[in-house]
Amino acid sequence: MLVGHENAVETFVEGGRGGRLHHAWLLAGPVGVGKRTFADAAARWLLAGMPDDFAVDDEHQAARLLAAGSHMDFRVLERLVDEKGKRKAGIVIDQVRELGPVLQGTPVLGDWRVIIIDSIDDLNPNACNALLKVLEEPAKATVFLLVSHSPARLLPTVRSRCRLVRFSPLPDAAVERVLARHDPTLDDAARAAIVAVAGGAPGAALAWAGLDLAALNAAIERLAGQGGGAVAFARGFGAATAMARFEALCRLVPARIAAAVRDWPSPRNLRLYEEAAALAGSAVAMQMERGQVALALAALLGKIETRHAKVA
Missing domain, CATH: 3.40.50.300 (P-loop containing nucleotide triphosphate hydrolases)
Structure with missing residues (x-):
């Protein structure tokens, strides 16, 4: 509908x-x-x-x-x-x-x-x-x-x-209505997490309705600024059934690096965001190898520079 x-x-x-x-x-x-x-x-x-x-x-x-x-x-x-x-x-x-x-x-x-x-x-x-x-x-x-x-x-x-x-992206409220109609069993927190990364695209929201975005966000957070675990993280995106999870990754990683830029707009963080946005923006359309893209995005996350680390 x-x-x-x-x-x-x-x-x-x-x-x-x-x-x-x-x-x-x-x-x-x-x-x-x-x-x-x-x-x-x-x-x-x-x-x-x-x-x-x-x-x-x-x-x-x-x-x-x-x-x-x-x-x-x-x-x-x-x-x-x-x-x-x-x-x-x-x-x-x-x-x-x-x-x-x-x-x-x-x-x-x-x-x-x-x-x-x-x-x-x-x-x-x-x-x-x-x-x-x-x-x-x-x-x-x-x-x-x-x-x-x-x-x-x-x-x-x-x-x-x-x-x-x-056609423009829809307001979050409209995307939430689509999700609620599609899966009434989704709790408010899960629905809000999906809407937050859907970017006004109900098609993306429906594709991610069965994903545990909280777990994916947690994995991204563990990688941010740590520089380890990228290979193990990337293995989960190569399977044929992982396309929706990969598309969510391509939204979440640039968003996480953008948050790092807002916290500490260093030249390195700005460069990392540009690289992540360019890679994530073309990966799906160009049907790039998902495992390699996930590995590259994880590596970029690991290079995030924090305000605390810079001051230290």
Whole structure:
């Protein structure tokens, strides 16, 4: 269920009801703030015939077909999964070409067809060029909802053919509502710990709901300024099941070093923060080796300079 982003909903609904629905919408913003959730909700609303309520009832025929993955006027393009269960590096041209037969003629079950691409950032160059041709000659009664975490990296020719809708991080209270709805058994302390590091991204908060963030924070605190135990600490992030914990680490370590900078803004601490923020900011997007990244972040933590140590 979509929480927040009322301006995006209002813009999309006004376009639909006013007969001015653009054929391509670029949904831009940080990872995890709700862009895909909005895209799914917008698709349901369109395919349900634009009812009064943007939040379409789960028992509506369109919603039931979408939930079953059998709606004939709906497609999703995303990175495919390989034989080992891992997401492939990008969306390839064959996936875009497979839309050809879908886009011919008119919608089958209603007035609209909807294509979600999550994310358009994942298209390789050939796939992006193929999509550009589709956007240049849009099919009738077809809406593309293009999720983007880094819109500045897209081809200007692609951006120019889309209506841009920006998504910002949500207030902590909204993220807390998402968590409470997802897992009512979370106690107040656990929920507050997750919200504090989620950065306004409910997607991140949900991914971390099952983690013991208190234990991870304690481990980070033990490393800070100590310079030992980094290798043992890093071993816990290499497993395939440790992705959510790794993403939390990439938020928590820069935050811990930033706290050290506030306490003692020495040149060393400032440099450590810059290095940690740069590494953590690119590690997930570039699919860097998690154990090595964790080891590097632990090493940076160990070099933190404290006011007490400096005075001594």
